[in-house]
Amino acid sequence: MTDGQGMHVSDERGLTPADLQSMRFSRASVLRPGYVETEVDRVLSRMAEELARLVAEKAELRDQVRALQAQMEGMEGVVAQxxxxxxxxxxxxxxxxxxxxxxAEAEEFSRQVTGEARAEYEEQIRLARENAGAIIQAAQEAAAKITANATGAPEGGQRSVEELEEQVAYLKAFGQACRVQLRSYLEALITDVETEWGRADPAGLPPGAPRPLAAPAPRGNTASSTTFEANTAAETPPSGEAGNGTVVSAASGAERRP
Amino acid sequence: MDIPAMRANFGKAAATGDEAPLYFYSHLFLSHPETRAMFPVSMAHQRDRLFTALGDVVARVDDLDSLVPILQQLGRDHRKFGTLAAHYPAVGASLLATLEHFDDEWTPELAKDWTEAYTLVSQVMIEAADEAAGQPAWWDAAVVAHERRTIDVAVLRVRPRTPLPYAAGQSVSLETDLRPRLWRYYSPANAPRPDGLLEFHVKARDGGPVSSALVRRVGVGDVLRLGPPMGHLALDPESDRDLLLVAGGMGLAPMKALLDQVARQGPSRRVDLFVGFRTEDHVYDAPELRRLEQEHPWLTVTVAVSHDKNSSLAQGDVGEVVMRHGPWLSREVFVAGPAPMVDDTVSRLLRDGVPRQRLHSEIFAPSRPGPSVDGEVTE
Incomplete structure (x- = not known):
């Protein structure tokens, strides 16, 4: 019943420092001092085993730490996650x-809207330019005719000038007639108003009052009607002469072609 | 590296259309949220571009001679987006995850090959970016003049805070704070000047976010960001051959730059410039062209209109008008403009006998967000 034998108890959990401290060896015999050799040997070999195990375990752990460290370094920048x-x-x-x-929808919408706006803008510009072109052409033709007329133009030019004059005379007469008719209509209207007012409140009616009120209206109307007539007058001759115009440009076009 | 296997694997992802790039960017932004700010709000075009570029790289992965210069250019150009070396592994990880996600037969060998290939690609790009580190990643440039020339064309003059070296005929990309992260390529319309000013001709495209902003919203004092110059239209410094310059619409800008270079540096030579527009209203630079023609006895400018019968300018497509004036057999020829105009003009000149190697052309697409992988600034 030696302590050395008692070590069997702690076999499973390995050798602890406490085990070593509490360890006692038996005397070998009365004749020979010292511990029993076999017991000492057994303890030594167990200690050696234990140390070897610890050393191996430590190496293993150190490797693990290194591997983890290396992994961490590799992940730097690329945060491990x-x-x-x-x-x-x-x-x-x-x-x-x-x-x-x-x-995409916003861009598409903007594309459509600006596209349509541009098309509209370009169409307006085109129309305006065409109009301007027509007016300029008409003016040039009229000017040419006047010069031709003044320098004793051939009969063809003369005749169209006559036609033009005829048309102008007709339009003037037409304008005059319109003006007369409008004026009489307006005057009738004014008379009506005057009578109605006069009936309602004769005292509140200054003798010439409605006239200045009503006068600008007919004047404005006649004015616009004359400009209107003037417009058609200006437009009519070119459309009447349009045939000439196209013939001329077609001819010049034909000249350019060869 | 098993290149056929990698191509087959890439093909599977590419076949999903938008899905794979969508997955890739979602993966990238979730794992590295800081990268999101480097991209525009709408990623639609970006996604197209990414897989097109990757496809090009995969197609050339066994032809390093042609791939490397492309990657170097890409690497240098990516600096303006704020790309750092640290972003490359992030992109690589998301790329690998995407390729794996869309392939049922993913293998560790594929993972290894792709990692290797990507590492190589990113190394080349990073090195090129590092080599360019002496240059700014981008140039801040203040708008010093902004002229609306027509309903949708503006001429901008900008002054970079630090000199931006470029050659006449090249393009630079630019970005405005009004449309963050949307870079578009424009050609300066002048050769480098002592005062550093650059002139840009911008046409607002219907629905084009950047071009509309540049024409209608940017004003004097605003600051644009300019990227490094690129492009291959350039005068041969060795040659003093007479020039024929043909421009369609906004293609006028690089032609004016070449013209400006001849005027500034010589050698003196005959220059014939033909510019085509649809109608006379679209001729946004007429007074300037007249001034140049008066100033330089060696210069002849012909403006043509294709859809304006009332105009007194030369009638017809510009290519046709050019052919009416020949012969051009001895000229160095530069052509820039929309694709149909460039194709038409180039094929007419070739038929006429102008040698291919003396014909230089650049297509100006309506929107030019970036150079192709060939380094061409064509969309």
Missing amino acids: QPPSEQALRILSTAQQTADNYV
């Missing part, structure tokens, strides 16, 4: 697509 979950990826993808669609 879980890969994003499928769900997160789907949510972000959908959000991004929604944003893309909004932007």
Whole structure:
């Protein structure tokens, strides 16, 4: 019943410092001083085993630490982390697509609106230019005719000038007639108003009052009617002569072609 | 590296259309949220571009001679986006995750090959970016003049805060704070000047976010960001051959730059400039062209209109008008403008016998967000 034998108890949990401290060896015999050799040997071999195990374990741990450190270094910049979950990826993808669609729609809308505005603008410019061109052409033709007339133009020119004069005379007469008719209509209207007013409040009616009020209206009307007539007058001759104009340009075009 | 296997694997992702790039960017932004700010709000065009570029790289992965210069250019150009070396592994990880996600037969060998290939690609790009570190990543340039010339064309003059070296005929990309992260390529319309001013001709495209902003909203005092110059239209310094310059619409800008270079540096030579527009209203630079023609006895400018019968200018497509004036067999020829105009003009000149190597052309697409992987600034 030696303590050395008692060590069997702690066999499973390895050799502890306390085990060593509490260890006692038996005397070998009365004749020979010292511990029993076999017991000492057993303890030594167990200690050797234990040390070897610890050394191996330490090496293993050191390797693990190094591996982890290396891994950490490799991850620097690329922060070590879980890969994003499928769900997160789907949510972000959908959000991004929604944003893309909004932007695309806005761009498409802007494209349509500016496209239409530009088309409209260009059409207006084209029309204006065509109008201007027609007016200039008419003016040039009229000018040519007047010069031709003044320098004793051939009969053809003379005749169209006569026609023009005839037309102008007709239009003047027409304008005059319109003016007369309008004036008489307006005067009748004024008379009506005067009588109505006069009936309602004879005292409040200054003798010439309605006239200045009503006068600008007929004047304005006649004015606009004359300009209107003037416009048609200006437009009519070119349209009447349009045949000439196209013939001329077609001829010059034909000249250019060869 | 098993290149056919990598191509097959890439093909699977590419076949999903928009899905794979969508997955890639979502993966990248979730794992590295700081990269999101480097991209525009709408990623639609970006996604197209990414997989087109990757496809080009994959197609050339066994032809390093042509791939490396492209990657170097890409690497240098990416500096203006704020790309740092640290961003490359992040992109690589997301790329690998994407390629794996869309391939049921993903293998560790593929992972290894792609990692290797990507590491190589990013190394080349990072090195090129580092070599360019002496140059600014971008140039801030203040708008010093902004003229609206027609309903949708503006001429801008900008002054970079530090000199921006470029050659006449090249393009630079630019970005405005009004449309963040949308870079577009424009050609300066002048050769480098002692005062550093650059002139840009901008046409507002219907619905074009950047061009409309540049024409209608940017004003004097605003600051644009300019990227490094690129493009291949340039005068051969060795040659003093007479020039034929043909421009369609906004293609006038690089032609004016070449013209300006001849005027500034010589050698003196005959220059014939033909510029085509649809109608006379679109001729946004007429007084300037007249002034140049009066100033330089060696210069002849012909403006043509294709859809304006009332105009007194030369009638017809500009290519046709050019052919009416020939012969051009001895000239060095530069052509810039919209694709149909460039194709038409180039094929007419070739038919006429102008040698291919003396014909230089650049297509101006309506929107030019970036150079192709060939380094051409064509969309």
